[in-house]
Amino acid sequence: MRHFPIFLDLRGRRVVLAGGGEAALAKLRLILKSEASVTVFAADPAPEIVAWDAERKLRLVKRAFAPGDALCASLAYAASEDDAEDARVAGLARADGALVNIVDNLEGSAFITPAIVDRDPVTIAIGTEGAAPVLARKIKADLEASLPASLGLLARIGQGFRAAASALPMGRKRREFWSDFYFSKGPDALGKEGKVGAELALGDLLIDHLHGTQTKGRVDLVGAGPGDPDLLTLKARKLLDQADVVIYDRLVSPEILELARREAQMVNVGKKGFGPSTKQEDIGAAMVKHAREGAHVVRLKSGDPGVYGRLDEEIDALDAAGVEWGIVPGITAANAAAAQIGQSLTKRGRNGAMRFLTGHDVKGFAEQDWTSLAKPGQVAAIYMGTKGARFLQGRLMMHGIAPDTPITAIENVSRADTRLIASTISRLPADLDAARPDGPVILMLGLAPRAAAAQLPALQEEFA
Incomplete structure (x- = not known):
């Protein structure tokens, strides 16, 4: 963000403008909505400016801008529509200590004037930092149409x-x-x-x-999806905007946390595999404490709260304390990963079922039905499987899986820094060691990125 948006109190403060043509008029129509003390310098002002001077809406000085004219001014506008003159005015105004805006000159301006939707005292400012004025106008028009005059x-x-x-x-x-x-x-x-x-x-x-009844607290267990804020459900977005307290996991992306209400208390209860973690009982105690104080709590979980999110333990803690709760599902990483590599999780003639597996549990590396998983055409989404890649490879090969069975690792699914590691069972540990992923990874057994999958028959024929 290059331009920091603020609302400046202009009551009784001095604003100066140099120019008397169309550019000056456009700026003055906005400035005159404020309570500023406005002075215009123009040798040949438009009739509207002369009329505003007669109505004492501003003070008109019929000459060119001169040194000292911006003394004690908060803002100065150079709006003569002449590059050389505007540069001269801007230099003088800066020397007088004013913040300067040169109309239609982003680089030469210390501030910009946004598009404004005016429902005084409700004011909405829309800016694109000069990148897309037509977009700002469209947003303004949409807001004007949707907000009642009352x-x-x-x-x-x-x-x-x-x-x-x-x-x-x-x-x-x-x-x-x-x-x-x-x-x-x-x-x-x-x-x-x-x-x-x-x-x-x-x-x-x-x-x-x-004199109404005491507000009861509640907890909503909300799925934040895989990380892309555009994949957040409408209901999750609404609850984030209402929450008094947001208790969130480590894997919830910063972009989604930004959507929470500014006044909300943000509580990080991150867990990291093989690393420091918040105890589950402490998470339950925090939810209960805030809800009993009358707060609306959003327990924000990456992906879907019902997929490896210890949802049942948290509901048990809330039930034991008599706290009202609700569940808002989210898009789990497996769905987003399959979409990202252009594959479906089930396919006629390939697999009529698919599995969600964990790479490790509280006892260590997780045992699965390896015989069934090793059969041709099987598809499984393996969460938290990076550390156990060699264990996974060994178990599957021991039970007869084809070494060239595709398996795709997706790091930071759906996010801007996502990374695909297309591999096979025989190469998986080596490929992961070479890639050294640092973010959350999901392994998609039996699936290759669509472009790579299309080349597999040709590659197999070449090396036969």
Whole structure:
């Protein structure tokens, strides 16, 4: 992020602009929506600027910009539509200590003016750092169409009521009150009885929430998917936006954690195979503690919570404590891995079933039905199998699997730094040692990347 988005308080602060044409008018239409003290320098100003000066919406100085004109100014705009003149103005304004924007000159500007959706006091700023202005305009148009004109009035009514609403405890209870007003009671009262009706409804609503029953905490056990935030379910995204506390695993990607509510308490309970881990009983205790305090807890698990996520143990802990819970499934790594290599998990004539296996369990390397797995055409997704690759290879070859059976290792499935390691049973340990994967890896037994799979018959014929 090159340009950090902020909202600058311009009440009574000085803003200067040099220019009197169309570029200046476009900027002034935005600036004049603020409470800034605006001065325009233009030898030949447009009639609109002259009219604004007469209406005392700004101060017009009919001459070119000069040294000292930006003294004590917070912002300065160079909008003369002449590169040399704009560069001169920018140099003078910088010398006076102002932040400078040169219209249509990203590199020469210290700040940029975003596209704005105005529902005062609700303001939405949209910026693309100059990369795609047409995209910013499209987003602005979509937002303009979706946000009712009454939104600003509701926000102003609510703004005047914030001190009274502080009688409600912070967190979920207060959020529920405001959600009830802005998305239900407020719009309904405003539409029927206008501003006075909405104000009365707000007071009645506060009384209802103050004397309502104590908010009960709950825990949602949510699948975060394999890492790509676009693969997160809509329900998971909604719950992340509501959560007071997010208790998350090590494998949940930073991009998904970014989607949590900014005020949410983030609790890392990461586990690492053959490394430091949070005890399972401590995770259960943390969920229960926060829920008993009235918090909405999201227990965020990589992939799907029901696939090697110790889901049952966590539900047992919640049931024992009498805590309400729900499960939100997620896309497990096997589904994302198969999609990434262009293969299906089941295929007519090849395999009518597929297996989800773990490479190790609490007793060490996990034993499986090796005889069945070694048969031709078998497909299995093997989680946590990297450390046990030699064990896996030995067991399968001992039970007669063909050495050239494909097996694909996918590191960081679905993420930007994903990596495919296409291998065979005979080469698997050596290929993994050479690749030295550092992220989570899933092994797809019986599947090769589609492009490689298409070449297998030719390769087998060549080496026959």
